[in-house]
Amino acid sequence: MRKYLYIYKSEIMSNLQYVSNILFGFIGYFILLFVFFNLWKYLYSDPNELIHGYSMEQTIWYVIVTEILWGTVGGRKLCQKISNDVKGGNIAYNMNKPYDYVGYSLFNHLGIATIKGIIYIILGFLLGILFLRMVPSHTIITILLVLLSSIMATIISCFLIITIGLFSFLIEDSNPLYWVYSKLILILGTLFPIEFFPKIVQPILTYSPIYAVAYGPAKLFVNFSWDVCLQVFITQMIYITIGYILCKFIYNRGVKKLNVNGG
Amino acid sequence: MLTAVRNQIRISLLTTKYALVREMLNKATFFMNIVFMILNDASFIIQWVILYSIQDGIGGYNLKQVLLLWGLAAGTFGFSRFFFYRAFNLSEIINNGKLDSYLVQPKNVLLSVITSDVSTSALGDIFYAYIMAFIYKCSITNILLFTFFIITGGLILVSISVILSSLSFWFQKADMIAETGVSLMTSFATYPDGIFKGAVKILFYTLLPVGFVNYIPVGILSEFRLEYLILVFVVALFFIVLAFVVFYRGLHRYSSSNLMISKI
Numbered sequence: 431m432r433k434y435l436y437i438y439k440s441e442i443m444s445n446l447q448y449v450s451n452i453l454f455g456f457i458g459y460f461i462l463l464f465v466f467f468n469l470w471k472y473l474y475s476d477p478n479e480l481i482h483g484y485s486m487e488q489t490i491w492y493v494i495v496t497e498i499l500w501g502t503v504g505g506r507k508l509c510q511k512i513s514n515d516v517k518g519g520n521i522a523y524n525m526n527k528p529y530d531y532v533g534y535s536l537f538n539h540l541g542i543a544t545i546k547g548i549i550y551i552i553l554g555f556l557l558g559i560l561f562l563r564m565v566p567s568h569t570i571i572t573i574l575l576v577l578l579s580s581i582m583a584t585i586i587s588c589f590l591i592i593t594i595g596l597f598s599f600l601i602e603d604s605n606p607l608y609w610v611y612s613k614l615i616l617i618l619g620t621l622f623p624i625e626f627f628p629k630i631v632q633p634i635l636t637y638s639p640i641y642a643v644a645y646g647p648a649k650l651f652v653n654f655s656w657d658v659c660l661q662v663f664i665t666q667m668i669y670i671t672i673g674y675i676l677c678k679f680i681y682n683r684g685v686k687k688l689n690v691n692g693g
Numbered sequence: 694m695l696t697a698v699r700n701q702i703r704i705s706l707l708t709t710k711y712a713l714v715r716e717m718l719n720k721a722t723f724f725m726n727i728v729f730m731i732l733n734d735a736s737f738i739i740q741w742v743i744l745y746s747i748q749d750g751i752g753g754y755n756l757k758q759v760l761l762l763w764g765l766a767a768g769t770f771g772f773s774r775f776f777f778y779r780a781f782n783l784s785e786i787i788n789n790g791k792l793d794s795y796l797v798q799p800k801n802v803l804l805s806v807i808t809s810d811v812s813t814s815a816l817g818d819i820f821y822a823y824i825m826a827f828i829y830k831c832s833i834t835n836i837l838l839f840t841f842f843i844i845t846g847g848l849i850l851v852s853i854s855v856i857l858s859s860l861s862f863w864f865q866k867a868d869m870i871a872e873t874g875v876s877l878m879t880s881f882a883t884y885p886d887g888i889f890k891g892a893v894k895i896l897f898y899t900l901l902p903v904g905f906v907n908y909i910p911v912g913i914l915s916e917f918r919l920e921y922l923i924l925v926f927v928v929a930l931f932f933i934v935l936a937f938v939v940f941y942r943g944l945h946r947y948s949s950s951n952l953m954i955s956k957i
Contacts, residue, residue, distance in 0.1 A: 454869045461880045465888075472888040473748055481747055602722045606729030606814070613736040626743055 433529055434537040441541020452546055456553055459501050463554075466493045466621070467561045482625040487562050488652040489622065495648040496620040498554045499580060502547040503587040508539045509608040512595025516684070517602065525685060532677040536588050543584055572654045579647040579659075582666040587615075587643045589673025596677065599684025619644030642669040701801050705808040709776055712811040723813055730817025731824070734767050737883070752887025754911075757829050759885060762911050764825025765842060766882040769906055771818025772847030773854075778815070780807040780851045781875065783858035784868030790949045803940045807851065819843070835914055838922075842910035845929040849906050850878060852932035855940055862943030874901075882907045902928060 445452075467490060474486035481489070512535060515521045524531045559565060568576070594611055597604040619640035624632055635641065646662035717723050738760065745756045754762065774781065786792060786806060795805045826839050857874045860867035881903045886894065897904040905928040909921050 451869070454866075454873065457873045458876050458880070461877055465880060465884055468888045468890070468893075469744075469751075469884065472752060473744070601725070602719060603726070606725050606733075609729055609733040609814075610736070613733050617736050617740045621740055622743060626747075 434533050437529070437534060438537040438541050438544075441538050442544055445542045445545050449545065449549070452549055455501075456549065459497060459550065459553070460557065462497060463490075463494060463557055463561070466490065482623070484623060484625070484652070487564055488566070490562055491558060491566060491652050492623055492648045493621065494554050494558045495580075495651045496644045498547070498550045499583055499587070499644060499647060500616070500620055501550045502543050502580075503584055503591070504543065504546060505587060505591040505612060506608065508535070508588065508591045509595045509605060511535075511539075512592055513598040513604045516596065516598035521685070522688065525688075532592060532674070532681055535592050536585070539588055540584070543588070547580075547584070566652055566654075568651075568654065572650075575659055576647055576650045576654070579650055579662055579666065582663075582670065583643045583647050586639065586666060586669045586673050589670065589677055590639060590643070593673065593676045593680055596680040596684055599680065599687065615640060615644060623649065639669055642666045701804060704800055705776075705804050708805070708808045709811055712809070713813075716811060716813045726813040727817040727820065730814040731821045734763070734818060734821040735824075737763060752885030752889075754885040754887065758911060758915065760825050761829045761914060762885065762907055763883055764822045764829070765839070765846065765907050765910055766879070767818040767825070768822025768839070768843035769846030769850055769882075770879060771815040771822065772843050773850040774812040774815035775819065776811070776847070777807040777851040778810045778812045780854045780858070781871075783807065783855060784861040784871050787858065787861040787943075787947065788865070788868065790947075792944075792947055793949050802944065803855065803937060807855065829914075831914070838910075838914060838917075842913075842925065845925055846906035846910065848929050849902055849932045850875065852929075852936035853878065853902075855936040856932075859936075859940045859943040862946045877901055878903055878906065902932070905929070 470486055470489050470493075474481065474489075477486055479486070484492070515524070521531065524534065527534070555565070590611070591608065594604055594607050597607055601607075618627070618635060618638075624635045624641070624645050627635060635645070642662075642665045646658075646665060650659055650662060741756060741759050741763075744751060745759075749755070751759065779786065783806065792802070792806065795802050795809075798805050822839075822843060823836075826836060831839055854871055854875050857871035858867065860870060864870075878901055881897065881901065886897060886904070886908045889897075897908065905925050909925055912918070913921050913925075
């Protein structure tokens with residue numbers, strides 16, 4: 431574990447040089463929230479109205495939190511990196527190193543995700559307060575639980591994205607798979623809570639990774655309850671296990687068939 | 694003059710054709726890129742179906758009009774990325790001094806650079822655009838108008854990217870400005886303008902001309918107005934000319950990095 435923590439620490443140190451780039455990327459996040467703020471303000475013609483049990487403030491805070499989670503993961507780069515490692519043969523250099531490639535990729539990416547997460551949380555909350563002039567009420571313990579759930583959501587997202595990237599062993603370019611995955615997470619988990627979907631779809635979404643990577647932590651933030659908290663943590667534990675097993679399974683199958691041309 | 698323009702267009706189309714042939718070497722990946730991009734675009738239909746289940750009209754648009762707005766946004770995006778893909782990483786080419794090989798070609802430098810590669814997935818965006826036009830039940834005339842707006846909108850997007858990327862001739866971090874500018878256009882283009890109020894609306898017809906790329910064209914496709922059609926054409930022409938002027942002004946400041954690269 432120590433070697434992975436070292437990888438994580440080195441990645442944080444090297445990415446601290448590029449904080450200005452991350453801040454620039456925040457403009458896109460700001461615009462997205464601005465668009466959604468306008469959209470929900472339009473849809474909630476009466477500010478005291480409840481839509482599917484959510485007030486306007488809760489819906490917008492839900493989007494803020496899910497977008498923080500999504501922005502923190504920055505999955506496109508992770509998927510591209512894994513895919514390029516497989517396609518370009520770089521993965522061969524990692525095979526004979528004294529670490530596990532999946533673990534290396536996870537901790538390497540968590541380094542940049544940590545910096546992005548801190549910046550996104552600070553700026554996201556400032557924007558939320560600026561737009562809504564309120565924050566859902568929390569105690570120290572509940573806020574720590576939301577934070578823990580968010581960290582677990584980030585780890586699950588990383589595992590799922592690494593799995594997609596490793597599909598490059600089977601198909602040359604796994605990026606198209608990532609587009610579809612990212613859009614499903616964006617539309618089914620980020621833009622509105624599961625309760626907004628038709629009743630028939632809700633159980634499917636509850637058992638899907640969307641619950642673990644987006645809905646769970648955001649729901650805990652906008653309307654914390656101990657029942658939901660327990661359910662979210664159990665789901666996240668199960669998905670962390672599934673995610674890791676999936677990554678290892680595809681990696682182990684893929685490296686057996688790996689054929690790298692020297693050069 | 695006309696022959697020179699015709700020759701330049703021919704060269705640009707040939708370059709695109711050969712870039713496409715190169716991409717088609719792996720047919721499975723080529724088709725997968727297109728199909729998955731269509732699925733990617735289509736996934737947003739779910740978002741709008743959910744939103745329209747809450748309220749019937751959003752920002753003055755009904756569901757079909759929003760789908761047409763999405764179609765047009767995807768079409769302009771796809772057209773710009775397919776025919777002028779390098780316009781969207783022009784900053785990197787300028788910053789790294791990679792313009793040398795284009796400077797020695799006896800053709801227009803800007804066009805040679807920006808047409809030198811294609812994005813396969815952009816074809817998926819273009820197909821998706823016409824699927825949406827089909828769902829909207831566009832007449833033949835409207836399909837022609839739709840195509841016209843895809844071209845004008847796509848050219849405006851390319852011009853904005855060229856203008857902002859050309860700032861790299863003067864500043865170091867211009868690539869981020871270009872990336873942000875283009876992503877701002879795309880973010881706004883897929884939502885009805887009626888949900889925005891105040892100063893933002895002025896932005897749509899000035900600094901971020903999404904109005905001329907998407908909103909006015911969708912309005913014309915719903916209710917034809919000749920004066921608006923001419924306006925869209927003139928604005929597109931204005932941005933194209935501005936892109937050439939800014940790029941060639943900047944090109945005087947270009948310095949090579951003596952980078953040895955092979956161009957096939």
